[in-house]
Amino acid sequence: MxxxxxxxxxxxxxxxxxxxxxxxxxxxxxLDGNSLGLLPRAVPGHLEKVVQQQWGHDLIRSWNLHGWVELPLQVGAKIARLIGAEADEVVAADSTSVNLFKVLLAALRLRPNRRIIVSDIDNFPTDLYIAQGVSRLLGGYELRFVQKDQIEAALDQQTAVLMLTEVDYRTGYLYDMARLTRLAHEKGALVIWDLAHSAGAFPVHLNQHRVDFAVGCGYKYLNGGPGAPAFLFVARQHQRAAFPFLSGWMGHQAPFAFVPEYVAAEDIRRLTVGTPSVLSMSALDAALEVFANVxxxxxxxxxxxxxxxxxxxxxxxxxxxxxxxxxxxxxxxxxxxxxxxxxxxxxxxxxxxxxxxxxxxxxxxxxxxxxxxxxxxxxxxxxxxxxxxxxxxxxxxxxxxxxxxxxxx
Ligand SMILES: Cc1ncc(COP(=O)(O)O)c(C=O)c1O
Missing domain, CATH: 3.90.1150.10 (Aspartate Aminotransferase, domain 1)
Structure with missing residues (x-):
């Protein structure tokens, strides 16, 4: 050409x-927006306002006054539109690795009689490491990490969870999310998709494909800045049953009741843990505006x-x-x-x-x-x-x- x-x-x-x-x-x-996205022009001005006005002047009142406490849900709702989910099925929080830990534990708990986690041996290492940590914690799990062309054969009636990254971080190979989700479901397993290289890069259709759980990064194609908060998705049908084993106060039904006993929130908030990182969450919030009319x-x-x-x-x-x-x-x-x-x-x-x-x-x-x-x-x-x-x-x-x-x- x-x-x-x-x-x-x-x-x-x-x-x-x-x-x-x-x-x-x-x-x-x-050509590295798949690792750290560019800085959107709207972000510095917004951060300046959050720092000077909200933090510097309004201080603690900002949690209510400027909706700091709602940021994880607000940012989650913006991401939801990009990945084919409902606004209340996504929340921004923690890192991708931590979110994977949370949803993997929740998913395994939903399949208590099964003992196999299937994944791609070429999956991003943090995904494999988290599965290893979870398996050590719980004991008695088989980690079936296989080549891409062996994934389908690796699924059986003992599979609890199929855990994949939609786009291979090395090769750029794009999995057939619809097919693999369906095959896993046919065996009775749940699926977790890592959307690190998908969200913001192309349309994802989580609900259309009946995906159970997903996680992803805020700093790649979503342009949220270095170490931006990540996100997690829990399909509505699982929200009340997905137990938050990292049961922190922000996931409590009533965080400001300050009661000693943990009762999980009924919505997606249950998978949040501690105080949100307001500055980086605000950067991601402003960055996502570039997608508003896209x-x-x-x-x-x-x-x-x-x-x-x-x-x-x-x-x-x-x-x-x-x-x-x-x-x-x-x-x-x-x-x-x-x-x-x-x-x-x-x-x-x-x-x-x-x-x-x-x-x-x-x-x-x-x-x-x-x-x-x-x-x-x-x-x-x-x-x-x-x-x-x-x-x-x-x-x-x-x-x-x-x-x-x-x-x-
Ligand atoms: C597929 C995938 N998952 C997870 C991560 C990183 O996770 P975290 O945000 O916890 O560092 C990356 C980073 O490049 C990735 O490519």
Whole structure:
């Protein structure tokens, strides 16, 4: 595709104006919104108000006056719209890892006679680690962590929970949520989906697919900022039965009654634990406003066009310099990222970043490019491939400083 044709795509992009709602450093092509989303322009002003007026001036009164206490539900409701849930089925709280711990314990309790947790061996490690911790805590569970093509066969009448991340963080492989949820249910198991790489990237249909539980991140495609609160979803049918084993006062039926005995709230609040982190919750709350008038189907169309264009433009480069595409080309199986395996992936990515194109690296040998449709242009894709071509043609990656491993890759 020619540069002129690519520029024409930007001119007819229905999401083009959204880019203006983000802070984008001059000259930077940011292909890491799947790890940490850009800063929405509305956030600094809102935080300034929350800090100066609400915290600085109104102080403790702000819990009621400015609705601090409602923030987890308010933010949850905004996220619910993006993931096919009802407003009162989602709450923002804690981190994805902690939320997974909470919903996994709740789900296992709903299947007391079953002892198997099924997951993908390539699932994001925190998901597998949480399952290991839960299994140690409870004792007597089998963790059936298998390859993707073995998942269906791994489900049986003893499976308590199927626990998957919808988009593989390394390869960008997109699971068939409808099919796997149905197969798990046919065996009598419950499902938990991790939406870390889904929420805000494309439409998710939790209720349409009758999903039981879900968790996800606030700092990736939702642009809530570093360490933003995560979210969790509990289908309405499970809400009264999902026991909150991390039974903190914020999940109590009446937190301000200060009674000694724990009684869980009847709604989704029961899965919150302690005082919400108001500042980061406020940042996420303001960040989510960029989605207010956005049709997620349009976001999906653009995402597929962006990733498709990247794969197409990369083809000659991949062949010449040994980049092996590990992301499915099939639209129905592709999330919003594109990844390649390359033996020198780490220094190649560092060299590319030094050229103003930011992606990231995932061990052992994956270079990863995330495509956030709200702020990326088609010319950015063209530019990124051009820069990578330069990095390879001029051997820029061979500079020893690019091989020094940083703590965060
Ligand atoms: C699939 C998935 N789950 C969870 C996490 C992180 O969880 P936490 O927010 O608890 O650090 C990530 C982070 O990249 C992820 O990719």
């Amino acid at each position: 020619t540069l002129e044709a690519i520029q024409a795509l930007d001119r007819s992009d229905p999401l083009a104006a959204k880019r203006e709602e983000f802070v984008i450093p001059e000259g930077l092509v940011y 049709d997620m189907e349009v976001v999906r169309q653009k995402s597929l066009q962006l990733t498709g264009l990247f794969i197409e433009l990369m083809e000659p480069l991949a062949a010449r310099y040994g980049f092996e595409l590990v992301t499915p080309t099939l639209h129905t199986r592709r999330g919003s990222q594109v990844s390649y395996r390359h033996p020198q992936g780490y220094p190649v990515m560092q060299a590319l970043i030094s050229q103003g194109v930011v992606g990231d690296f995932r061990a052992p040998d994956i270079v990863r490019f995330g495509f956030a449709p709200l702020y990326l242009r088609f010319v950015d894709v063209w530019y990124a491939v051009n820069r990578l071509e330069q990095v390879m043609r001029q051997d820029l990656w061979k500079d020893p400083r690019f091989s020094q491993r940083a703590k965060v890759t």
